[in-house]
Structure formats: C-alpha cells, structure tokens
Amino acid sequence: MTERPFSLLNNLAKKEAATPERKGGKLSFSSALKTLNIRSVFDIVRRSKTAVVRELSPISDADAALAYENARPQQLEGSAEEAARINLDDRRPDLKDLLIDQQSTFTPIPTLHFINQVLSTAINAYVDTVPTNKGKSLYQLESEKQFPPQFPYNVHFQQISLGLAGKKPTLGELSYRVSLEVPATSSSTAAYGKVQHSSANAQLLMAIGSR
Numbered sequence: 001m002t003e004r005p006f007s008l009l010n011n012l013a014k015k016e017a018a019t020p021e022r023k024g025g026k027l028s029f030s031s032a033l034k035t036l037n038i039r040s041v042f043d044i045v046r047r048s049k050t051a052v053v054r055e056l057s058p059i060s061d062a063d064a065a066l067a068y069e070n071a072r073p074q075q076l077e078g079s080a081e082e083a084a085r086i087n088l089d090d091r092r093p094d095l096k097d098l099l100i101d102q103q104s105t106f107t108p109i110p111t112l113h114f115i116n117q118v119l120s121t122a123i124n125a126y127v128d129t130v131p132t133n134k135g136k137s138l139y140q141l142e143s144e145k146q147f148p149p150q151f152p153y154n155v156h157f158q159q160i161s162l163g164l165a166g167k168k169p170t171l172g173e174l175s176y177r178v179s180l181e182v183p184a185t186s187s188s189t190a191a192y193g194k195v196q197h198s199s200a201n202a203q204l205l206m207a208i209g210s211r
Contacts, residue, residue, distance in 0.1 A: 032060035092118070 027035060036055055038044060044052060089096070094117075098104065120138055127133045133141060163169075 027060050032056055035059060094118075094121070 026032075033039075033056075036059075047055075123138060123141075127136070127141065
C-alpha cells in the first residue's frame with residue numbers, strides 16, 4: 001500500500017528518531033502501529049478502545065488509550081462529506097497550542113473557565129470588526145449592551161424571571177407594578193390600564209418590584 005504523504009495517521013505522532021527501539025525493548029508509536037499492521041486511523045477506529053490498548057501497550061511506550069482518542073476525531077473529520085462542515089480546528093483553534101505538562105494535565109480547572117475563554121475569544125474576534133467597539137473590554141461592552149440582540153444577558157430581564165418563578169404573580173399584579181397610576185391614586189383621566197411606559201421602563205419597574 002502506497003503511503004500518502006499527508007495521511008491522517010502521520011498527524012498522530014511526530015517523526016520518530018533514526019532508532020525506533022526504546023527502553024525495555026519497546027517500540028515508538030509509529031513503529032508499533034506498523035508492527036500491528038495499522039496503516040491509517042480507520043484501522044484504529046475499527047477496533048474497540050479496549051482492543052487497541054491491549055495490543056499496543058505491550059510493544060509500545062506510547063499511551064494507547066490516548067492514541068485511540070486522538071484517532072477518533074481525526075477519522076470523523078476526514079470522513080465528512082459536507083462542504084459547509086465546521087472542523088474541530090475552527091471550533092477550538094486553541095487546542096493545538098495547549099501545552100501538555102504536569103500542571104496543565106492534573107490541575108483542576110472549572111468548566112466555566114473554558115466556556116468564558118472560548119466565548120471571550122469569539123466575542124473579541126467580532127468586536128475587532130466593529131470600529132466603535134475597538135479597545136473596549138468585555139465588561140464594558142456587557143454594561144453597554146442589552147439582549148436582544150447584542151448579548152444573551154439582561155439584568156432586568158433576569159430579575160423579572162427570578163421574581164416570577166418564585167412568587168408567580170397574577171396578570172393584575174403585574175399590571176399594578178408596571179403602572180405608576182393605580183386606581184387609588186389615579187386622576188379622572190383613568191390612565192390606569194393603559195400603556196404608559198416603554199418596554200425598557202417597564203422592565204426596570206418590574207425588576208425593582210420583584211426584589
């Protein structure tokens with residue numbers, strides 16, 4: 001079988017040294033794959049993870065379980081036929097630059113940290129395309145924007161949602177809180193029940209009343 005110069009299998013490991021033999025008589029990752037007659041990532045994913053670990057561990061000093069996990073996404077991305085697909089490198093371009101060491105591997109990091117990091121990178125990429133927003137921090141942008149349509153968070157909407165979820169007020173109570181003109185204090189114009197404020201002011205009034 002003719003080996004393709006840019007095959008997915010070659011991307012799993014760096015080029016091995018001139019001597020493939022390692023300590024304890026074990027082989028390098030690439031040499032071990034050839035010994036097992038594994039020529040592509042498709043040969044890896046056809047086996048179960050347990051089988052790959054069992055076959056590769058005795059003859060190689062590589063992490064067989066990690067090799068299996070690395071092969072799966074590369075095989076899946078190479079098998080997709082849709083032209084508009086979004087590859088892993090587009091979704092997480094930071095993965096290839098991550099340093100694997102003792103601290104980065106074994107230090108617990110909250111999931112929220114990764115979410116904020118990914119979202120911040122995407123937002124900054126968009127902000128750089130808007131001249132009026134260049135140079136502003138994310139905290140400053142979040143304080144200026146409201147949802148919809150800019151950012152998926154609005155403090156007044158959040159306060160209203162929390163208030164409604166806890167007290168479950170009726171429609172009459174909501175109308176009472178939104179209106180500054182109530183039956184007991186209204187004038188003869190009978191403004192109560194009519195739209196008196198914009199939706200933004202109504203949100204502010206309801207947020208204050210739901211505390």
